[in-house]
Amino acid sequence: MAVADDVLASFNAADPATQWRRFEQLLWFDEGLGIWLDVSRMDMGPAQLQELRPRLTRAFEAMAALEAGAIANPDEQRQVGHYWLRNPELAPDPQAGLHIQQEIQRIEQFGAAICAGSLTNAAAVPFTDVLWIGIGGSGLGPLLITRALQDPGRGLPFHFFDNVDPDGFSRTLAGLAGRLTTTLVVVVSKSGGTPEPYLGMRQARQAVEAEGGSWSAQAVAVTMLGSKLDATAAAEGWLARFDMFDWVGGRSSVTSAVGLLPGVLVGADMGGFLAGAAAMDVCTRAPSLESNPAALLAAAWYAAGEGSGRRDMVVLPYRDRLELFSRYLQQLVMESLGKKLDRAGQVVHQGLAVYGNKGSTDQHAYVQQLRDGVDNFFASFIEVLEDPAEIAPIDGEVPADFLSGFLQGTRSALMEGGRQSLSITLRRLDATSLGALIALFERAVGLYAELVNVNAYDQPGVEAGKKAAAGILELQAKLELLLADGVARSLEELRQSLALDSPEPLFWILRHLCANARGYQANGQWGQPSSLLFSRG
Numbered sequence: 001m002a003v004a005d006d007v008l009a010s011f012n013a014a015d016p017a018t019q020w021r022r023f024e025q026l027l028w029f030d031e032g033l034g035i036w037l038d039v040s041r042m043d044m045g046p047a048q049l050q051e052l053r054p055r056l057t058r059a060f061e062a063m064a065a066l067e068a069g070a071i072a073n074p075d076e077q078r079q080v081g082h083y084w085l086r087n088p089e090l091a092p093d094p095q096a097g098l099h100i101q102q103e104i105q106r107i108e109q110f111g112a113a114i115c116a117g118s119l120t121n122a123a124a125v126p127f128t129d130v131l132w133i134g135i136g137g138s139g140l141g142p143l144l145i146t147r148a149l150q151d152p153g154r155g156l157p158f159h160f161f162d163n164v165d166p167d168g169f170s171r172t173l174a175g176l177a178g179r180l181t182t183t184l185v186v187v188v189s190k191s192g193g194t195p196e197p198y199l200g201m202r203q204a205r206q207a208v209e210a211e212g213g214s215w216s217a218q219a220v221a222v223t224m225l226g227s228k229l230d231a232t233a234a235a236e237g238w239l240a241r242f243d244m245f246d247w248v249g250g251r252s253s254v255t256s257a258v259g260l261l262p263g264v265l266v267g268a269d270m271g272g273f274l275a276g277a278a279a280m281d282v283c284t285r286a287p288s289l290e291s292n293p294a295a296l297l298a299a300a301w302y303a304a305g306e307g308s309g310r311r312d313m314v315v316l317p318y319r320d321r322l323e324l325f326s327r328y329l330q331q332l333v334m335e336s337l338g339k340k341l342d343r344a345g346q347v348v349h350q351g352l353a354v355y356g357n358k359g360s361t362d363q364h365a366y367v368q369q370l371r372d373g374v375d376n377f378f379a380s381f382i383e384v385l386e387d388p389a390e391i392a393p394i395d396g397e398v399p400a401d402f403l404s405g406f407l408q409g410t411r412s413a414l415m416e417g418g419r420q421s422l423s424i425t426l427r428r429l430d431a432t433s434l435g436a437l438i439a440l441f442e443r444a445v446g447l448y449a450e451l452v453n454v455n456a457y458d459q460p461g462v463e464a465g466k467k468a469a470a471g472i473l474e475l476q477a478k479l480e481l482l483l484a485d486g487v488a489r490s491l492e493e494l495r496q497s498l499a500l501d502s503p504e505p506l507f508w509i510l511r512h513l514c515a516n517a518r519g520y521q522a523n524g525q526w527g528q529p530s531s532l533l534f535s536r537g
């Protein structure tokens, strides 16, 4: 039933009875999932909703077409099929549906065999650890799954390379020293050509082999079939290869092997995870605003940010296990919606900034500004009702009651300051509800992208960054070749020799080289870059 206009117009009403009526009418709940969504403290007025309703109808149609196999990512000429991963019968091509089912089965069997110790390293010793190598969508989902779902003593300990920071490599490898021959190394890259996981893989391989391990008996590839990584893994006979389907984007790949494999390796119920996502997909297909939680979210985001991201989304999960959810959403939302051009080619600079960490920790960090400072955000509270039984009250003090009280307190304090917030409550946090929560945001992002007419499934900015970085590395190679003759040169001389517009990139490269034992010297004042003479001795 459509929410009454006077209720919609009552944001921040002082009268408690009006507030209560608004809460009741703008509260969505699903009994099967045990999830509530409350958007009563978002400022969605009747005029805004009137404008949004026909556009939402078109957004529902677009999402239905996407699920039916339309080329929803025209820039890459790709279908967008993450909804098929949790309901393979939806896949428009029955072969694809069958392939999804087979992959799920293979992942479950593989994970079970690794955890049971029946699938071992080359020396017949069970695996003790997992090193996961992947970045962006290939890293954040697994980080979230393992942090949210692993219980103490269950499954294998996880370690991550999600960057090319040598200090990160070194610390992670030091933590694995002595166990590298029993570490399962999973290299994840949809494209199979991203530099970060490639470099991580090379470092991991060297370290594993230095301890006497057999790389191909310990390595697993998760990538698009036929990619460079897949070809290497096939040629070298790696322990396993799993498909990261062409029609699944990195940031929506968590219901593929990217999320399922780490889930089974930490002993989580990934069948439940898929079922939760599938059940939420059913809810978010409802073609009306009031009965569709993803549409409520998308409409609330739109209204808060006036359709152009004027307010940031602050994510506050009140559970440590969900700490990574803020970062996960940051990628899902910002990489999907942060676009320069709309689908008609107009410059729009769309986006929706996301940040957050966890409650009530953040109460003692930035919530002060949320309450009293610049009104450029809306908070998204995430609450879990069922508490773990093992933490007993002491002298009648129940920590979970404090956590719950802090949430309500912050929510009320924000309201008093006229600040907007929405709240998602999970009856319990488990694999099923996590799958549902992720699916809720995936669909909200898809619907919001339709409302603002951007392609949510490409990432031209990421590609541009990759290209620019490759250009700098090429420049460094040319610079090192030039300086190989041992002659000292100024930045201006180097700039001219390399036909550059500016010496600045050379200064950055040489400052880094000189800070390390790479054979380069600088004579002159570092604070006056033009005075410096660089040479290789």
Ligand code: PA5
Binding pocket: 135, 136, 137, 138, 188, 189, 190, 191, 192, 193, 194, 197, 249, 250, 251, 252, 335, 459, 462
């Ligand atoms: O969501 C995305 O598409 C990106 O963030 C990718 O996941 C990221 O760039 C890593 O790409 P790949 O999996 O191809 O290595």
